Amino acid sequence: MPADPQQRRAARHAQAGPDGAPAPRKTPITTDRITDAALQVIATEGYEALTIRRVATLLDTGPSSLYAHIVNKDDLDDLIMGRLYAEIVLPEPDPATWREQLREVYGQIRDQYLKYPGVARAAMAMVPTHLETLRVGEGLLALALAGGIEPRAAAWAVDALMLYVGAYTLERSLVQQRRQNHGDEWVLSHDELVGRMRGLPEDRFPHTRAHAAELAAGSGHDRFDFALDLVIGNLGK
Template identity: 60%
Template sequence: MSPTPQQRRAARHQLATGSGAPAARRGPSGGRKKPITVDAIIGTAFGIVEREGYEALTMRRLAAALETGPSSLYAHVVNKEDLDELLIGRLCAEIDLPEPDPAAWRRQIVGVCTQLRDQYLRYPGISRAAFAAAPSNLDTLRVAEGLLAIMLAGGVDPRAAAWAIDSLMLYVNAYSLEVSLANTRRDRSDDAWVVSREELLRRFAALPATFPHTRRYATELTAGTVGDRFDFTIGLMLDGLKSTVADR
């Protein structure tokens, strides 16, 4: 008897992300079609997100791209949440985790967060799949394990390290999602939601006197690139761990 999708999912968590045994299929004209495997599902899903954004990824849309029906997908993945977990896990598998260095732990944390951010930005909106996801996929857990090892090597208190990792991941996810949304809206010629810095400065300057600080510090409020702000925020969060290191 073939394993159920739930059993396949459990096996992926215990061993590694696998593709399962491919099954040959025939297309409408009688020609052989690409077998449905977990790897084929993941690769096709990434293609949809890369071209159309994460919002376009549904089980029905994915099945159509694979020239099959949704029921065929459920032989390999439990549901959309399971697919999301596989996608985030595949991106996490590409993260290069350094050997923890007590003298360079802050730089190493920034490096891992930057890698994860760049992975998410390759696929517009995909970081949304990481929100509220249980940390059970082995590839995802590998990144959390690596971050924890780096922080512990740097002398961070274990509980502070655990909470800091959660906060860092939430920020990276949210940052990546916001950048993806802004880029998508910027590409729409009929959407004026995204405005330039010059336009923001003009609007702030035109504010009434009830916004004195916004008017006075408009330059500071709009300064820096999104990358500058990413580095600043990660650094600010790591600065908050200094006291836990000193207390140990």
């Protein structure tokens, strides 16, 4: 096993198998355990709480023990995203149903992000190098190409939709965080929002007042699905 963490990272990108030697009596620190602990921090405290020191504390060790296996916080982000993307199931590209397949895969990614509040920050701030992350990118591109989309348009659409998934889930996590830290008074209810928009000066906000209900409409993932349909539904037209 390479001793240098940079070499370890290169080895992870060159092969899909896990690293690590046979476990001694004491459970060793491994990249898998580090990733498990990092996801536990995010799930319970949010991505903003994630630090090398916080993960080390959870594993009952010191930060130096982690640096024997990872390079830095960016490397940890790479491991986290690789773990999440390993759960994504990619369909065999079907030219007849490629749009529905794209929607389904992006829905899986959305749900993975929502399990770990704020984890989209990790995805949006890094260049993906983990093989599982790259596997999903390859699969999404294959689905778009199966629809006969010109390669550059397919690549840009896949990237744009990934950015939207990140922004959507990050917004959801921020709302959740505000509710937890400040109470519901920081987040307006649907009726309060409509009421405020309808109470705006009519001479300056005629459209907002007239269409307040539409501006505040939507529940669950309605708006998410709408945005995906705007892009995917118009690809190839």
